[in-house]
Amino acid sequence: MSHFIEISTNELQKRNAQGAKIIDVRAVDAYNGWKLQNEARGGHIKGAKSLPVKWIKYMDWIESVKHKNIQEEDDIILYGYNSEESEKVAEQFKKAGYSKITVYNAFLEEWVKDDSYPMEKLANYKHLVSAEWLQKLISGEDPMEYNNNKYVVVHAHYRNRDAYLSGHIPGAIDMDTNALESTETWNRRSPEELKEALEQHGITADTTVILYGKFMFPDNDDEFPGSAAGDIGAIRNAFIMMYAGVKDVRILNGGFQSWQDAGFEVSTEDVPKKPVSDFGVKIPSRPELAVDVPEAKEMLAVQDAELVCVRSYPEYIGEVSGYNYIEAKGRIPGAVFADCGSDAYHMENYRNVDHTTREFHETADIWHNNGITPEKHLAFYCGTGWRGSEAWFNAWLMGWPKVSVYDGGWFEWSNDPTNPYETGVPEEVSREA
Template sequence: MSQMAKELSTKEVVSKIEKENVQLIDIRPIAAYNGWALEGEQRGGHIPGAKSIPLQWTGYMDWVEVLEEKNITKNLPIIIYGYSGNTASTMAHKMRELGYGELFIYNSFVTEWSADEALSLEQLARYQQLVYPDWVNQLIKGNTPPKYDNDDFVICHSHYDNIEDYHRGHIPGAIPIDTNSLESTETWNRRSPDELKETLEKLGIHHDTTVVLYGRFSAPTFNEEKFPGKSAGHLGALRCAAIMLYAGVNDVRILNGGITSWETKQLPLSTEAISPTPINDFGADIPGCPEIMIDPPEAKELLAADDGDLVSIRSWEEFIGERSGYHYIKKKGRIPGAIFGNCGSDAYHMENYRNFDHTMREFQEVEQAWKEGGIIADKHIAFYCGTGWRGSEAFWNAWLMGWPNVSVYDGGWYQWCNNPNNPVETGIPEQAPKSQKTMAQ
């Protein structure tokens, strides 16, 4: 039998954090780490400096890789905390089997740490807009979930010209939303204000409606699929969410992890097709938040400004011009002066912004990667990609963090490269900082 991990008091945890180089691991669900009080704690959030490694993840074969990715070393002491002593002890046992030696458990997070205003907690600034499966389940059952005071909601199952994905199984009560209803099929830019108004009214969405969006991710393969976007429904959901926020929907929420998180909780799916209940008037002028989307003139202003940056959320191969990233885009290269913000392997994957269960990556990790690449909250940051999907997901990361001035350059590479008067660059930019170049590794 392996050696038991020592239990620490709150005073001992505080002392170790102040005096020693310790590693903290928060094994609670990601929602709790972000700020949701799931077990009645007086304050939500996590102990500053803690890494999020939910105990649930240990059920995946490749969970050990997460320890390496988060730089959890065997050379420093580790403090593990969760909602109960049993879960912390279970994680300690699993880590000891992997060769981690100096392990401690802390069991008083709820009763003491969260109850003491003198002890710091960190949380995602807009965590309430990133909801979890049980929150949505409470909503559809007619209960009132936390941080919700509305009586009008619509749940949207996002897809790109793939209604079969909705019929395959969706959250009960959800209506389908085709990304094409919010994007032009010619330019892939957001539709006009009049078109957005018509779409939202047909969907029964008022500017005061709470809208919950999610999609399904089905591992699209660029080389084998003519329309890979049809398998990237959750990425499409984040695109729809950004456009709705731009239009002026006041309460837009994302189901963290999409339908994968719902299925992981073994919650029921429905195949009953739900028709929206149209309304007569959106109730506000569109766009309600015009600053969220920018076009070429504003993008060029950012490129020339000292207090703004255009950030490319594309793969390294796209950024340096080795491939365009899309079947329908022939030109290769990047917008000169843009900063590399990375995404993942291709135009339909966002590995560097997600955990392996498709939940959003720990927000401090994203912020640190951006900082190393020169992307900071003090500037006006506009994210772009090929046509807006990946740029929208990066935007949501920054917006949820509470960054004050973030946008999506809506037209992206597709719009830029189709204008022969716009300059284009290829190759590794000489002025790029080393950290920017290594983000692709």
């Protein structure tokens, strides 16, 4: 028997209008749009926050709650696929001192089935897949929303095949980020080099590519900790593949951690790559996804475009360069700040506690507060392109129409002494995260 009051659909609507906090306790993938129970409509109740039942096992669960601005005095309504999910999270709230807690158990039976009840979803959610979806694909089932093209699963890493060989998703090949980006400039490689690299990895423009990363920490701090960055490297490769012309690129939400959390089999086989003879389209097929220095300068001079700085605050104000191979410290004048997190190798302001992508409403709200809005042409950048690529992917997933990566970033900008730069705390900068 439930220890918490169960409310009706009408009561939920009434209290929602009065400012109640509606919380979706299902997996983040269901929240984003995947129909994990074959429901009539995918997505979540409009205005709901995402707080998956999975997170209650984490010691810093209450920090996730506070991070979402859910306060003890709030009127809280929890819903999921079933009452058991909601009750577990409700108990956790109760233990934390929250008292105004009710549950809504008619989500599947009433809300989803009635088109008059508003729902929302991530525009391009199909490109952010779950471990369960990928397991079905690998096991030979035909998972919902798959287009039946040839597929390749890619374990992305930076100079760390040991991370791959020590355990990876069965059937996945490995790809060093250096295959697609230059070690001299850290920009995407030339069209000819990209064509050769993609073909050697068995990827054509019509291949469905599912990428993921794995968190492995380097033994020495002087080593570029790209392998510690997990999915940042995978998303960096995804950006370059999409720029080249791969039509269907997907990211495993939460990376290898999600695969392990789901309890799926891990392989140590060194899977051979199966080269193809021709990529199939001229590279780049989508040149608009990348911005270089001349266009970046043009964007700084107009009102309907923004360079978006996805660096840490110490980098932004010029306290540190962020990298042991970049001497110059500072920022590009006129760029808008979109705080990545603690340092040059982490994206915690864009991630949940389980490494899945942060709730897209929260990211959009923070960006709007900083003047980062979908009607503008936005070019995201960081030091060398990785963090900028992840922020760009967030915007692309949300369906924002004019988003790019300024590929050169601070590294390229600061290498030219004629380019202006700033240091110190600007007069106005929002650091909400």
